[in-house]
Amino acid sequence: MDDLIADFVAECREMLEALGGEIVAWEAQPDDRARLDSIFRFVHTVKGNCGFFDFPRLEALSHAAEDALADVRAGRRHADGTLVSAVLAIIDRISEMVAAIEAGEDMSAGDDSALIASLEPGAEGPVAPLVTTTTDVATKASAAPRTIRLSVELLDRVMSTVSDMVLARNELARRLRESTTDVPVDGAFERLSSIIAEMRDAITRTRMQRIENLFVGLPRMVRDLSAELSKQVLVDVDGGDVELDREMIEMIRDPLTHIIRNAVDHGIEKPAERLKAGKREIGVLSVSARQSGNQILIDIQDDGRGIDGKKLVEKAIANGDIAKEDAAQLSHRDQLALIFEAGLSTAKQVTAISGRGVGMDVVRSNIERIGGIVEVDSRLGEGTRMTLRVPLTLTIIPALTVSIAGQHFAIPRSAIEEIVRSNGESVTLEHLGGAGVATIRGRRVPEVSLATILGLKSEVDENDRTLVVLRPAGGDVYALSVDRIHDHEELVVKPAAPAVMATSLYAGTTLADDGSPILLMDPAGIAEVGGVKLETLERAARIAEVPAAAVSRATAVLLFRGLDGGRRALRLAVVDRIEEVAAANIKQAAGQLRVQVGDAILPLAGASAAEVGEGKIRLFRLNDGAHEIGYAFAEVVDFATIEHDVIHAERPGEISGVSLINGEPAELVDAHWLFAHHVGTAARASGQLVCRMPRDDPWMQNMLRPIVEAAGYRVIGEDAEGDADLVIASQGEKVDAANAIYLRNEPEPKGKKDDSIYRYDRAGLLMALKSAGGGRRK
Amino acid sequence: MSELLLVVTIAGERVALPAAAVESVVELDTLIPVPRAAPHIAGLAALRSRVLTVIDCMRSLELGDTDCSDGIREAAVVELDGHHYALIVDLVEDVVESLSEPAAVRAAMEPGWDRVSQGMVETEQGPLLLVDVAALIAGVEAKAAA
Numbered sequence: 049m050d051d052l053i054a055d056f057v058a059e060c061r062e063m064l065e066a067l068g069g070e071i072v073a074w075e076a077q078p079d080d081r082a083r084l085d086s087i088f089r090f091v092h093t094v095k096g097n098c099g100f101f102d103f104p105r106l107e108a109l110s111h112a113a114e115d116a117l118a119d120v121r122a123g124r125r126h127a128d129g130t131l132v133s134a135v136l137a138i139i140d141r142i143s144e145m146v147a148a149i150e151a152g153e154d155m156s157a158g159d160d161s162a163l164i165a166s167l168e169p170g171a172e173g174p175v176a177p178l179v180t181t182t183t184d185v186a187t188k189a190s191a192a193p194r195t196i197r198l199s200v201e202l203l204d205r206v207m208s209t210v211s212d213m214v215l216a217r218n219e220l221a222r223r224l225r226e227s228t229t230d231v232p233v234d235g236a237f238e239r240l241s242s243i244i245a246e247m248r249d250a251i252t253r254t255r256m257q258r259i260e261n262l263f264v265g266l267p268r269m270v271r272d273l274s275a276e277l278s279k280q281v282l283v284d285v286d287g288g289d290v291e292l293d294r295e296m297i298e299m300i301r302d303p304l305t306h307i308i309r310n311a312v313d314h315g316i317e318k319p320a321e322r323l324k325a326g327k328r329e330i331g332v333l334s335v336s337a338r339q340s341g342n343q344i345l346i347d348i349q350d351d352g353r354g355i356d357g358k359k360l361v362e363k364a365i366a367n368g369d370i371a372k373e374d375a376a377q378l379s380h381r382d383q384l385a386l387i388f389e390a391g392l393s394t395a396k397q398v399t400a401i402s403g404r405g406v407g408m409d410v411v412r413s414n415i416e417r418i419g420g421i422v423e424v425d426s427r428l429g430e431g432t433r434m435t436l437r438v439p440l441t442l443t444i445i446p447a448l449t450v451s452i453a454g455q456h457f458a459i460p461r462s463a464i465e466e467i468v469r470s471n472g473e474s475v476t477l478e479h480l481g482g483a484g485v486a487t488i489r490g491r492r493v494p495e496v497s498l499a500t501i502l503g504l505k506s507e508v509d510e511n512d513r514t515l516v517v518l519r520p521a522g523g524d525v526y527a528l529s530v531d532r533i534h535d536h537e538e539l540v541v542k543p544a545a546p547a548v549m550a551t552s553l554y555a556g557t558t559l560a561d562d563g564s565p566i567l568l569m570d571p572a573g574i575a576e577v578g579g580v581k582l583e584t585l586e587r588a589a590r591i592a593e594v595p596a597a598a599v600s601r602a603t604a605v606l607l608f609r610g611l612d613g614g615r616r617a618l619r620l621a622v623v624d625r626i627e628e629v630a631a632a633n634i635k636q637a638a639g640q641l642r643v644q645v646g647d648a649i650l651p652l653a654g655a656s657a658a659e660v661g662e663g664k665i666r667l668f669r670l671n672d673g674a675h676e677i678g679y680a681f682a683e684v685v686d687f688a689t690i691e692h693d694v695i696h697a698e699r700p701g702e703i704s705g706v707s708l709i710n711g712e713p714a715e716l717v718d719a720h721w722l723f724a725h726h727v728g729t730a731a732r733a734s735g736q737l738v739c740r741m742p743r744d745d746p747w748m749q750n751m752l753r754p755i756v757e758a759a760g761y762r763v764i765g766e767d768a769e770g771d772a773d774l775v776i777a778s779q780g781e782k783v784d785a786a787n788a789i790y791l792r793n794e795p796e797p798k799g800k801k802d803d804s805i806y807r808y809d810r811a812g813l814l815m816a817l818k819s820a821g822g823g824r825r826k
Numbered sequence: 827m828s829e830l831l832l833v834v835t836i837a838g839e840r841v842a843l844p845a846a847a848v849e850s851v852v853e854l855d856t857l858i859p860v861p862r863a864a865p866h867i868a869g870l871a872a873l874r875s876r877v878l879t880v881i882d883c884m885r886s887l888e889l890g891d892t893d894c895s896d897g898i899r900e901a902a903v904v905e906l907d908g909h910h911y912a913l914i915v916d917l918v919e920d921v922v923e924s925l926s927e928p929a930a931v932r933a934a935m936e937p938g939w940d941r942v943s944q945g946m947v948e949t950e951q952g953p954l955l956l957v958d959v960a961a962l963i964a965g966v967e968a969k970a971a972a
Contacts, residue, residue: 208876455859502861545879545909547965548870551862557870557877565858565870565877577862 053149056097058197060146063090064139065264069285071136072267078120078127087135088117094142105160106145112164113138125169134166200294203254210244210251215559217244253291259337259344260288262297266308266335273312280319280330281312287337292344293440299418300346300438303411307348307434308333310408315352315432325429327351339440340693346436355426357383364389384424388412416520416572419445419462447539447568449560450516450530453504456566458539458558459528463571465517467720470529472672475515483579486515486527493517495527496578498569501553506531520572526580528571541568553577605716606668607685607709611655615714617688617707618679622719624671626684631665634680640726643667643678647768651726653702654717655680670719677726679717686710737761737820740772740785747807748776752791755810759817774820779804787820789813829924831949831956834902834915837889839939842924842947842954849903849910851918854880866965868892871912878903878912886965887938904959911963922949928956941966 067090074083091113098107113135119125141163217240224237267283274281316322316331323329337346361375364386370378378386387408415422420438439445439462447458448467466488468475474489484495495515499506506513508531515527539558544567548554555570605617633644634652641652643665652667667678688709694716696705702725704718739756741748743765753763756776764772775785779792790804797804805812830845857869857880866886871878880901884892892899892914901912928945935943942961946953 455861504861542877543909544877545867545911545963546907547864547867547963548860548879550864551860553862554860559872559877564856565872567858567860567870 053101056101057146057150059097060094060142063093064143064146065261067139069264069267071132071139072271072283074127075129075132075271078132081121084117084121084127087139088114088121090139091117091142103145103149106142108164109138109141109145109160112167116167119169131167134163137163137166198254207251207255210248211559213244214248217241255294256291257294257297258288259290259292259297259346262301262304263288263335263337269305270308270312270333273309274316277313278318279312279316281316282330282332284332284334285336286334290337290339290344292337292438296344296418296438296440299414300420300436303414303422303436304335304346304348306408306411307436308335311348311350311352311432311434315350315354317353321353325353340695343437343439345693346438347433348436349431349433351431354428354430354432355384355387355424356428357386357426360384360386381425384426387424388422419460445539445541445558445568446536447558448516448536449534449566450498450514451532451534452499452502452530453506455504456534456560456564457498457530458537458566458568459516459518459571460555460568461536463518463520465519465525467533468515468517468527470513470515471511477511477515484527484529488515488517488527491525493525493527494580495529496574496580497529498574499529499531501574501578508532518571518575520570520575526575526578528574539566539568551577605688605690605709607688607714608668609682609685611680611682613682615685615712616681616703616717617690617709617714618668618670618717619719622670622672624669624676626666627669627678628664628666631663634665643680645669645678647764648676648762650676650678652678652680653722653726654678670722672719672723675723677722679722690716737773738771739763739774739776739817740766740768741776742766742778745778752776752807752813755813756817759814761817774817789816789820829947831922831924831947831954832902833919833922833949833951833954835917835919836883836915836957837887838916840919840951840954841957842922842949843902843904843913843957843959845921847904847959849905851900851902852878852912854878854899854901854912854914864965868914873903873910873912876910878910880912880914881963881965883913883915883962886962887936887942888966889936889938904963906960906963913959913962920951922951922954924956925949931955938966 067087070083070086074080074087077083091110095107095110095114098104098110116125116131116135120127120131125131141160220237221241224234263285266285270281270283311333312331316333317325317327319329322331331350331352333348333350335346335348337344339345357380361370361378361383364370365372365375367389369386369389388411389409412422415436415438418438420436423435423437424432425435426432446461448461448464449456449458451457468488470477470486476487477495478485478487484497486493486495497506497510497513498504510529513529513531514533515529516533517525517527519525537560539560541556541558543549544554544557548557548567552573553570554573555568558566558568560566604620606620606623607615607617610616627645629643629645634655635642635644637649641655642649643652644650645667650669654667655665665680666682667680670677670679690707690709694705694707697703702718702721703715704721705716706713707716708714737760739761741752741756741763743749756763761774772785773787775783775788777783777788777790779790781790791807792798792804793807795806795808805816831842832845832848832851833840833842835841852873854871857871859869860867860879866882868880868882868885871880878901882892884890899914900916900918901914902918903910903912905911924947926948928947931943931946934940939955942957944956944958947956
């Protein structure tokens with residue numbers, strides 16, 4: 049019996065949720081038969097079930113509603129505002145009762161006769177329909193997709209089994225790598241791998257829910273609110289079929305509700321006011337959701353009075369949140385962003401609905417907690433648009449693994465801006481009163497040592513660490529120094545125990561490929577614990593660099609055409625310079641295309657051997673501070689900035705995503721991936737020791753050169769420009785150099801004065817190479 | 827009403843955990859420390875695909891540290907509010923049936939034990955202290971903050 053009741057409750061809930069929107073739509077178009085039918089079906093089902101379960105109050109209510117609706121269906125009665133309100137009230141009561149049944153409360157007492165009486169025709173005299181002109185709320189009754197009901201526990205179990213499977217696969221992959229296997233085995237494993245990946249995708253999808261679940265309640269809420277405030281609001285809901293993680297939907301429910309309440313309360317004016325302002329008396333509130341890459345964008349837009357940035361600033365000054373002189377420097381965007389500060393509200397009077405000055409800061413922190421961002425845009429008198437950007441799912445997060453003192457941690461990739469070496473060329477690290485400040489290409493960012501924050505002892509010298517430049521969601525940039533960077537991984541993140549979360553350093557736990565637990569760091573938490581003063585700092589930094597600030601916040605890119613004609617963009621910061629080389633200088637060597645530029649051989653990206661052709665090839669020299677690679681292209685189109693949303697690529701690769709640049713789509717080249725992919729041991733590291741040796745001596749080039757290079761030298765030809773730390777020549781030649789090694793062909797020296805080295809005396813050679821290198825380092 | 831109890835040894839003392847709360851008994855191998863977490867959080871361990879938060883019962887009871895250096899430790903896995911915890915114990919002994927409702931211990935206990943005590947239960951093996959798993963997991967600081 050209990051099971052049956054539970055089923056009944058679940059069924060009622062589902063229908064109630066779906067019904068919220070239907071009723072308001074029905075009110076707008078009382079002659080809409082489809083809507084009427086679905087409401088009728090609901091009360092009918094409830095009535096039927098009640099008889100079976102013995103819930104007399106429910107039965108009486110649903111019976112009365114059914115009768116009234118049956119009259120409407122039969123055309124004996126017109127569905128007017130009174131009737132709609134009465135039916136709404138009854139449905140509300142039913143949903144209260146369903147909740148009571150679920151909670152196991154007693155609900156036999158109570159009187160519903162007033163509600164039932166209000167259903168009678170002419171109960172409260174003739175009332176005109178409440179809203180007459182709202183039309184296309186959602187023109188079609190949403191056809192419910194075919195579904196079955198599953199318990200969440202079962203889903204979670206399946207999910208965790210799949211995670212186990214992924215781990216087992218990873219383990220197997222490692223074993224396979226270690227041992228030599230047959231091609232068929234590898235092939236079979238590859239297939240298994242891709243099937244598992246597909247399965248994981250599918251399982252992840254089962255956790256997804258249509259955002260409709262969140263949206264169905266909105267029309268009803270807005271209807272009640274606007275009635276209370278005697279405003280007229282038309283809700284336009286779009287994108288209900290966008291899917292979002294089940295947990296995520298719950299997390300954005302409150303922020304979304306809050307924003308909508310704000311919009312109706314403060315945004316949309318009263319009808320008279322609207323007419324005076326030359327607008328239609330009915331305000332329009334549109335709520336839409338769409339997917340953009342691995343983010344979901346939810347727009348809430350109203351055509352109300354907009355936000356007065358100046359008023360916000362005045363209030364912020366009055367509250368002492370910002371200094372007067374700073375306030376003058378704020379851009380329109382910054383002014384608007386002040387609504388997220390705690391305690392600010394421009395509402396003239398506090399209403400029961402909103403305007404207590406608590407809210408928008410809570411909205412922002414709630415959205416940020418799930419890795420999202422809230423943006424606001426508003427024009428005074430024209431309206432306001434709030435945009436929530438939230439990640440698609442909470443559970444699978446692309447992350448970078450780093451280590452401190454041998455322990456691994458994960459950092460969500462979404463927060464990472466760039467990764468630099470603290471001893472790289474364009475990076476300097478300074479300490480001011482114990483606080484670290486990193487200067488990265490002229491930009492000062494606070495530096496925080498993860499080792500210090502975690503209280504771990506790092507074995508890596510401060511200057512050899514790697515800086516991960518982080519931008520926490522909505523926050524500001526800081527650099528986190530870690531011992532070592534390891535890998536990009538897609539991690540299945542689970543919430544950590546409260547005792548672990550209490551540190552506010554971690555966002556969750558996850559399992560690495562080898563099955564050991566890893567803590568996922570919370571970039572905002574680290575900043576807080578590390579004492580990085582984000583808000584104030586960013587504002588101060590921005591003021592310091594007016595007025596270029598607005599420009600520099602957009603990412604500058606170089607727009608070009610690739611050899612294959614593709615329209616691409618590269619971040620300007622990674623492009624060192626542009627070179628032109630002969631196609632003959634491009635060779636397939638050591639596993640990849642390489643290009644000779646001057647005396648350097650760089651890995652070449654952006655071209656396949658077939659595309660190189662003949663003649664001249666132009667290429668970008670990209671520099672990450674330590675290595676260089678070449679990137680071939682056909683022509684530079686323009687300098688531009690990325691202003692539109694970037695649609696991220698499905699999987700990491702040469703192209704990280706696409707975006708509209710100057711009105712046309714362009715592929716964004718992922719410089720990080722290029723370096724990760726192309727920089728092998730052969731990449732030219734700057735600041736290396738240089739060794740000069742004859743280019744035309746095949747023995748030297750073929751036999752000696754690898755040894756010299758293995759010893760850390762960059763080898764150049766005898767005619768190349770620049771200083772060499774060491775010169776190698778055959779015996780009998782004379783070279784002008786401080787450090788020179790002469791090689792002879794005979795094992796025995798010619799005389800006592802002969803300081804040459806036998807060409808196969810490996811130990812002697814290495815010694816000489818080492819001492820020549822040591823000479824320079826002194 | 828009789829209840830099954832898991833008899834374990836913590837800090838040399840035989841105590842009882844409600845067996846219904848214990849999912850399994852595992853041997854923990856390597857622990858991943860959680861820097862900056864409360865002292866009684868010994869670290870994280872993986873059990874199949876689940877992450878266990880490992881609780882050092884000795885420290886939670888303010889009775890000193892469990893020596894985790896010698897490798898494998900026995901632990902009881904419990905679930906609390908959807909999170910899985912592994913409670914490090916010296917030894918897992920037996921499952922016994924309780925013969926009485928928990929009764930208050932009327933002698934003064936050490937503060938740590940007092941905090942986690944749910945009372946004394948009679949068993950065939952004599953009276954045992956029934957330990958409140960949630961209090962054990964909460965540790966010292968939670969109590970101080972409350």
